[in-house]
Amino acid sequence: MLELNHICYSVHDQDGELGILKDISLTIEDHRLVVFTGPNGGGKTTLAKVIMGLVQPTSGQILWNGTDITALGITERARLGISYGFQQPPRFKGLTVRKLLTLASGNEKLPKELCCQFLTKVGLCANDYLDREVDVSLSGGEVKRIEIATILARDAELMIFDEPEAGIDLWSFSRLTETFEQIHSAGTATMVIISHQERIISLADEVIVVGDGSISHRGSAQEILPKILTSTIGSCPVLTKEGAR
Numbered sequence: 001m002l003e004l005n006h007i008c009y010s011v012h013d014q015d016g017e018l019g020i021l022k023d024i025s026l027t028i029e030d031h032r033l034v035v036f037t038g039p040n041g042g043g044k045t046t047l048a049k050v051i052m053g054l055v056q057p058t059s060g061q062i063l064w065n066g067t068d069i070t071a072l073g074i075t076e077r078a079r080l081g082i083s084y085g086f087q088q089p090p091r092f093k094g095l096t097v098r099k100l101l102t103l104a105s106g107n108e109k110l111p112k113e114l115c116c117q118f119l120t121k122v123g124l125c126a127n128d129y130l131d132r133e134v135d136v137s138l139s140g141g142e143v144k145r146i147e148i149a150t151i152l153a154r155d156a157e158l159m160i161f162d163e164p165e166a167g168i169d170l171w172s173f174s175r176l177t178e179t180f181e182q183i184h185s186a187g188t189a190t191m192v193i194i195s196h197q198e199r200i201i202s203l204a205d206e207v208i209v210v211g212d213g214s215i216s217h218r219g220s221a222q223e224i225l226p227k228i229l230t231s232t233i234g235s236c237p238v239l240t241k242e243g244a245r
C-alpha cells in the first residue's frame with residue numbers, strides 16, 4: 001500500500017517561493033489501477049517523481065507497505081519494488097534493447113522468448129528491435145514503448161507510467177491498454193498511470209484529478225469521466241474545484 005501524507009513541494013524562483021504540490025494526501029491500496037489526470041502543469045509528473053524519489057518533497061511523508069521511504073533515493077525505492085517510466089524516456093547509446101531488458105529484469109540469462117513477450121506487450125516485433133541500440137536512431141514512440149517494456153521486465157510491485165500514450169500509434173496503443181488490463185486483472189502489481197486519454201482513464205479503479213498542485217477530484221472513472229468530457233467552463237474545466245460544484 002502506498003500512502004502520501006501532506007506532501008508539499010515548492011521551489012524558489014525570482015518571485016519567491018512557488019508551491020508546486022500543496023498538501024497532497026492519498027492512499028493507494030495494493031493492486032489498484034489509479035489514473036492521475038488533470039490540466040497541463042497541474043503537478044502530476046512532480047507527484048509521480050516524488051513517489052519514485054526523483055524529487056524530494058519539501059514536507060510530508062511517503063509510506064510504502066508501511067515503511068517510511070521519504071528519505072530514500074530512487075535506487076533504494078527501485079529495490080523496494082517501485083518503478084517509473086518517464087514522460088520522455090532517456091536513450092542509452094551503446095545498449096541494445098535486449099541488454100536493457102536483461103538489466104531491467106535482473107536476470108542475466110533472460111531468455112530471448114521472454115524479451116520477445118515484453119516487446120510484444122507494447123506492440124513491438126522483437127525480431128526488429130532486440131539487437132538495436134536504444135539511441136537516437138529510434139523514434140520517440142519506439143523509445144517510449146521500449147521503456148514501458150523494461151518496466152514490465154522489472155516486474156515491479158508498483159508501476160508508475162507517465163503518459164504512456166504519448167507518441168504511440170493507435171495499434172500499439174490498443175495493445176498497450178490490453179497489457180494494462182491484463183496486469184490489472186492478474187492482480188500482480190499496483191499501477192499509477194498519468195494520462196489524458198479517455199481509454200486509459202476508463203480502465204481505472206480510481207481517477208485522481210490533480211490541478212494547481214492539489215487533488216481537486218477523485219472518484220471512479222464513471223464519476224469523473226463525464227465531468228471531464230462535458231465541462232466547458234474555462235480552459236480546463238472540471239478540473240477546478242468550482243467546476244465540480
Ligand SMILES: Nc1ncnc2c1ncn2[C@@H]1O[C@H](COP(=O)(O)OP(=O)(O)OP(=O)(O)O)[C@@H](O)[C@H]1O
Pocket residue numbers: 011020038039040041042043044045046047
Ligand atoms: N523545478 C521546477 N522549477 C520551477 N517550476 C517547476 C519545477 N518543477 C515543476 N515545475 C512547475 O510545476 C508545475 C507542475 O509541473 P508537472 O510537470 O508536475 O505538471 P503535469 O501536471 O505533469 O503537466 P503535464 O500534463 O503538462 O505533463 C508546472 O507549472 C511546472 O512548470
